[in-house]
Amino acid sequence: MATQKLYAGTKLREVRGRIGLSQKAFAEKLGISLPYLNQMEHNHRPVSAAVVLRLAQEFGLDVTELTTGDSERLVSDMREALVDPVFGPGGAPQADLRLVASNAPGLARAFLNLHRAYRQASERLASLDEALGREDRSAAPSPWDEVRDFFHYCDNYIDAVDRSAERFAREAAGRDLVQAAVSVLEARGISVQVSEMPLVRAYDAATRRLTISARVPEATRRFQLLHQIALLTQDDLLEATLDLARFQTVEARGIAKIGLANYFAGAAQMPYAPFLIAAREERHDLERLADRFGASIEQVAHRLSTLQRPGSKGVPFFFVRVDQAGTITKRHSATRLQFARFGGACPLWNVHRAFETPGRFLRQLAQTPDGVRYLSLARDVTKPGGSFTAPVRRYAIGLGCEIAHASSLVYADDLDLTRRFEPIGISCRICERPDCHQRSVPPLERRLAVDPDRRGVLPYGIPD
Incomplete structure (x- = not known):
């Protein structure tokens, strides 16, 4: 079978820029000529195995960086967009989409932004409320979608925030994380109390009082405390990260700041290096990891999907959360499986059946139309309101990896990986x-x- 050539010019330029070398100096380090490097960086020639080896030896580069990242997501997103009837029949060949994603990722994102603006404009025109005079808005993406795409194209890994949270947890070593967080806040003159209230968390800047609801589980209280720590002690870092993201609206920036504070809280509760080691030791048993780090099943599953630090990556997982209507409310994939940007997930996927078997993990051997096989886990997540009259929120989460990594998961131990895999898709409109x-x-x-x-x-x- 012929080996697929590796064209990774954009990634190669990013690596060189991160190291801070000129093309000439970079070429000398790699032991190749300047014209050869120039051709590789512009995808006129593939990256050779010798160059890949030199990148690993000379710079300690995790070579999977050259083959992962935005490309697969861009290809998947463009393919879904191009089946829109506005583009006519036929779409575009997969090879063309890969060429655009590799050579002109900025153009690909601009195309996706334009298509998203078109869809939103069409939906507004189709809405009777809008037609009757509801205040019009620009064709910019919704703040929620803009933030979701930000994390999506960052591989759901924010290095500076992750390392800062890990440093916070390391400094608290030997102490209970909650007590360490309370000590930090009290040193700033902020009192912390747990009491009955309808909100999960409330901070009053005037009285310098942080209140956490007594109705929520212990893992949620710990997470919300660390979230507030991020907002109060990591503001400069969060704002600098938001500046780099260049969100188009104030609302998107505000939502993203909450997302970054949530990221810090999860990374502090489950610091990268110890959590990665524990995940391997426990063979990714979500319940054992939840008990070990005082986290919820959902928090653990989400954290597993963020273990994409260059040079120290974990198993590449996809993670998704859906509501009872099948709407995707959280999504991330470090695998080749990419979730639909519009509509719900494939109805054949086991994540939908999790609502029928509360409290149990469902396992599924699944295969997507491109022939890639996955081990998929699903489980319902119930979030009670803390009283008989309070509403109960129900979700289902899905976590999975390509079958090549199945041996690293305890959930694959008694499965026959040679049997028939269930056919699933991305969404019906492009299946x-x-x-x-x-x-x-x-x-x-x-x-x-x-x-x-x-x-x-x-x-x-x-x-x-």
């Missing part, structure tokens, strides 16, 4: 499977065959 019994809408990029005298599982056929 190529012609005979899926759970298809909700026709694929946008395929013509339909409608025969009133014949009826199968679907009321239409999808010819090859």
